[in-house]
Amino acid sequence: ATPVAALDAVTVSYGSTKALDNVDLTIERGEIIGVIGESGAGKSTLLGILDAVEHPTTGRVLIEGTDPKELSGRARRQLRRRIGMVFQGFNLLSNRTVRQNIALPLKLQRRSEPTLVTELLDYVGLSDHADRYPAQLSGGQKQRVAIARALVTRPGLLLCDEPTSALDTRTTADILDLLADTRRDFGTTIVLVTHELDAVGAICDRAAILEQGALKSILAVAPSARER
Ligand code: ADP
Ligand code: ADP
Numbered sequence: 001a002t003p004v005a006a007l008d009a010v011t012v013s014y015g016s017t018k019a020l021d022n023v024d025l026t027i028e029r030g031e032i033i034g035v036i037g038e039s040g041a042g043k044s045t046l047l048g049i050l051d052a053v054e055h056p057t058t059g060r061v062l063i064e065g066t067d068p069k070e071l072s073g074r075a076r077r078q079l080r081r082r083i084g085m086v087f088q089g090f091n092l093l094s095n096r097t098v099r100q101n102i103a104l105p106l107k108l109q110r111r112s113e114p115t116l117v118t119e120l121l122d123y124v125g126l127s128d129h130a131d132r133y134p135a136q137l138s139g140g141q142k143q144r145v146a147i148a149r150a151l152v153t154r155p156g157l158l159l160c161d162e163p164t165s166a167l168d169t170r171t172t173a174d175i176l177d178l179l180a181d182t183r184r185d186f187g188t189t190i191v192l193v194t195h196e197l198d199a200v201g202a203i204c205d206r207a208a209i210l211e212q213g214a215l216k217s218i219l220a221v222a223p224s225a226r227e228r
Contacts, residue, residue: 002065004029004157004189005050010059012045012213019045021213022059029156032183032190034200034221037210043193046210047159050191052080064156081109084150084188088162090142092134092149099130102148113152120148123185124178140171147178151186158182158190164199176202 005027012020020042027033027050037043048054049061052068061067063083068076092101103117121127124144134142143163150158160179164172180203182188192204200207200221209216 001029003027003062004064006062007049007056008060008062010049010056010061012042012049012054013057018213020049020056023213023215025208025215025218027157027189027191029189030183030187031205032180032192032203034204034207035191035193035210036195036197036200036207038195040212041210042213043210044161045213047085047161047191047193050157050159051083051085052076081105081153082156084153084155084158086143086146086150086158086160086163088165090134090139090146090166092142092145094134097131097133098126098137098145101134101145102152104149105153109153116152117148120151123151124148138171139167140174143167143171143175144178147175147182151182151188154186156187156189158188160190160192160194162193162195164194164196172196172199173202179203 003026007023007025010020010023011018035043035046045054049056052063055069063079068079071079093104099117099121102120106113121130124147126141126144129137129141164175167175176199179190183190192199194200204221207219207221209219
C-alpha cells in the first residue's frame with residue numbers, strides 16, 4: 001500500500017538554519033505517530049511539509065504517492081483537502097456558531113452536507129451546543145469543535161499541532177481519547193506534535209524525536225504503554 005507520506009533525505013534550509021536536516025520518514029496508513037522536540041527542533045516545518053504548504057530545499061517528499069511540488073495549484077488544493085489540521089489555539093471563528101465553524105471547510109468548497117455536520121456534532125459530543133458561539137465553550141469543547149471541523153472533509157491525514165497544550169490534564173485525556181477514536185472509527189492517520197510524553201504513551205504507535213532539524217530516533221511505543 002502507498003504510505004500516506006514518505007520523506008526521503010528532506011532538508012529545509014532558511015539561510016544557514018536547517019529547519020529539517022536530512023530527514024527520512026515514512027508515515028503508514030492508519031498509524032498515530034507522535035512528533036517530539038524542543039522549540040526550534042523543526043516540528044512546525046515537518047507539519048508544513050506534510051500539509052504540502054512547505055517544500056524541501058533538497059530531498060524528496062511524496063504525499064499519497066505524489067510529489068506536491070509537481071502538482072498544479074488546483075491539484076495541490078485537492079490533495080490538501082484530504083489533510084486536516086488541528087491547532088493548539090483552536091483557530092475557531094468567534095462570530096460563527098459551533099455548527100457554522102464545523103461546516104466552514106465545506107462552505108469554502110461550496111459544498112453543503114448538513115447531515116454529516118450533524119453526525120460530527122454528535123460524534124464529538126456537542127449536539128446540545130450546535131448554536132453556541134466559541135466564547136461560550138470550554139477549551140476542551142473548543143478543541144472538539146476544531147476536530148469536527150477538521151474531520152468534515154473526511155481527511156485521510158490529520159495533523160495536530162500541540163492540540164492539548166492549552167488544556168488541563170483531564171481535558172487532555174478526553175481529547176486524546178477522541179483522537180484515538182477517530183483513528184479507530186475512520187481509519188484516519190494522525191500526526192501528533194506534542195511536548196507531552198504522556199500523550200505519546202497514551203495513543204501513539206511510534207514517536208519521532210527531532211533535534212535541531214534532525215530525526216534523532218523513532219521510538220516504538222509498546223502497546224502496554226498505551227491505555228487503549
Ligand atoms: P518547532 O516547530 O519545533 O519549534 P520550527 O519548524 O518552527 O520548529 O523551526 C525550526 C527552525 O527553523 C528554527 O530554528 C526556526 O527559527 C527556523 N525557521 C522556521 N521557519 C522559518 C522561516 N520561515 N524563516 C526563517 N527561519 C525559520
Ligand atoms: P458513509 O455512511 O457516509 O458512507 P461511513 O459509513 O464510513 O460513511 O461513516 C459514517 C459516518 O461517519 C459518516 O456519515 C460521517 O459522519 C462519519 N465519517 C466517515 N468517514 C469519516 C472520516 N474519514 N472522517 C470523519 N468522519 C467520517
